[in-house]
Amino acid sequence: MAARRFSLLLSAATALVAPRQTATRTIARLAAAEPVVDLRSDTVTQPTAAMRAAMGAAVCGDDVFGDDPTVAKLEARVCDLLGKEAAVFVPTGTMGNLVSILAHCWERGSEYVVGDCAHVHIFEQGGASQFGGAHARAVPTAADGTIGDAAAVRALVRVDDQHFPATKVVALEDTHNLRGGAALPAGYGAAVAAAVRDLGVCTHLDGARVWHAAARRNEALAETAAPYDSLSVCLSKALGAPAGSVVAGSGDFVARCRRLRKGLGGTMRQTGVLAAAGLVALDEVLPKLEEDAARATALAAGLGALGFDVEAPQTNLLYFGLDEARFGFSARALVDHCADRGVRFLVVPGSTRMRMVCHHQITADGAERALAVIKAACDSGLR
Numbered sequence: 001m002a003a004r005r006f007s008l009l010l011s012a013a014t015a016l017v018a019p020r021q022t023a024t025r026t027i028a029r030l031a032a033a034e035p036v037v038d039l040r041s042d043t044v045t046q047p048t049a050a051m052r053a054a055m056g057a058a059v060c061g062d063d064v065f066g067d068d069p070t071v072a073k074l075e076a077r078v079c080d081l082l083g084k085e086a087a088v089f090v091p092t093g094t095m096g097n098l099v100s101i102l103a104h105c106w107e108r109g110s111e112y113v114v115g116d117c118a119h120v121h122i123f124e125q126g127g128a129s130q131f132g133g134a135h136a137r138a139v140p141t142a143a144d145g146t147i148g149d150a151a152a153v154r155a156l157v158r159v160d161d162q163h164f165p166a167t168k169v170v171a172l173e174d175t176h177n178l179r180g181g182a183a184l185p186a187g188y189g190a191a192v193a194a195a196v197r198d199l200g201v202c203t204h205l206d207g208a209r210v211w212h213a214a215a216r217r218n219e220a221l222a223e224t225a226a227p228y229d230s231l232s233v234c235l236s237k238a239l240g241a242p243a244g245s246v247v248a249g250s251g252d253f254v255a256r257c258r259r260l261r262k263g264l265g266g267t268m269r270q271t272g273v274l275a276a277a278g279l280v281a282l283d284e285v286l287p288k289l290e291e292d293a294a295r296a297t298a299l300a301a302g303l304g305a306l307g308f309d310v311e312a313p314q315t316n317l318l319y320f321g322l323d324e325a326r327f328g329f330s331a332r333a334l335v336d337h338c339a340d341r342g343v344r345f346l347v348v349p350g351s352t353r354m355r356m357v358c359h360h361q362i363t364a365d366g367a368e369r370a371l372a373v374i375k376a377a378c379d380s381g382l383r
């Protein structure tokens with residue numbers, strides 16, 4: 001990352017055809033520059049050396065013909081991890097959720113129950129209604145990411161009446177992005193699934209960061225996945241792969257998802273190059289996830305000591321705010337000031353909350369540097 005930034009800056013500097021002495025000074029300063037600490041998201045990671053090597057060596061085939069052995073290997077590996085019958089590799093988490101909800105809401109006039117703060121509901125363009133005509137029944141999301149107790153969720157299922165859409169699936173999110181990376185309470189998914197199953201309603205998990213949820217609750221992934229009829233899990237977030245998600249469920253369900261993936265234009269050809277990186281991510285990054293949560297906790301402690309309003313992190317996501325009157329500057333101004341000094345985090349769109357996300361490329365030194373830059377910013381009043 002640092003090397004890339006350095007070489008980009010270097011070529012920009014060279015292009016200016018600066019006098020030799022100035023260029024030499026500039027190069028020395030840039031060479032000494034510390035790497036950017038990028039806490040905006042766990043999607044900003046660079047593929048590791050092992051991922052790049054595996055991508056280069058990947059045995060590929062046309063996945064539309066079912067000919068890509070590396071994709072097949074990845075799908076089988078995720079089936080094993082999650083204890084499901086079948087799985088399909090999709091380009092993004094958004095498409096994973098979309099094909100899953102549409103596969104559950106196969107008939108016209110279907111409805112899915114979802115939390116009003118779910119990623120599916122807020123950040124995915126209402127894809128299930130936009131592309132598939134499914135109706136979203138959005139219900140309040142509690143601070144822990146739940147959407148009511150099991151009895152309350154059961155009561156949301158529509159009775160069979162010509163006035164109503166037909167409830168087909170309840171979608172949960174674990175960990176919950178807008179709820180500070182909270183892992184759902186132990187047993188919640190199982191209780192919801194048990195409450196709606198006899199009404200013919202399925203459950204889907206947006207498990208973009210299910211890896212962190214399982215680690216937080218100290219569960220095996222298959223135990224976390226067991227209650228759900230389907231899951232969409234991301235390789236490109238906490239796990240650090242360059243792209244891809246996997247949808248898992250029963251054989252029939254996944255066959256339907258494959259069909260939807262093709263119709264939505266998401267079926268790729270020699271995509272073993274991406275699956276290969278995903279396989280490495282499962283070996284290389286998955287075992288170390290708890291370090292991200294520890295780093296987020298350390299950052300939270302440091303920010304709390306500086307007077308920020310910090311929401312205690314459970315996993316790798318950390319949200320915090322500031323009292324503008326007391327600090328004398330806004331969240332936006334702080335974020336911009338720190339970005340200029342090589343520490344990147346973000347203001348949540350449409351709010352004044354700030355977000356940091358730890359990932360496997362945030363080291364202990366990086367976290368310390370982030371805190372030092374923020375402290376200097378506060379001490380100087382952003383001057």
Ligand SMILES: Cc1ncc(COP(=O)(O)O)c(C=O)c1O
Binds near residue numbers: 093
């Ligand atoms: C909880 C959750 N679900 C789904 C997604 C969508 O993933 P993608 O960006 O790969 O479409 C995200 C993205 O950040 C997410 O945080």
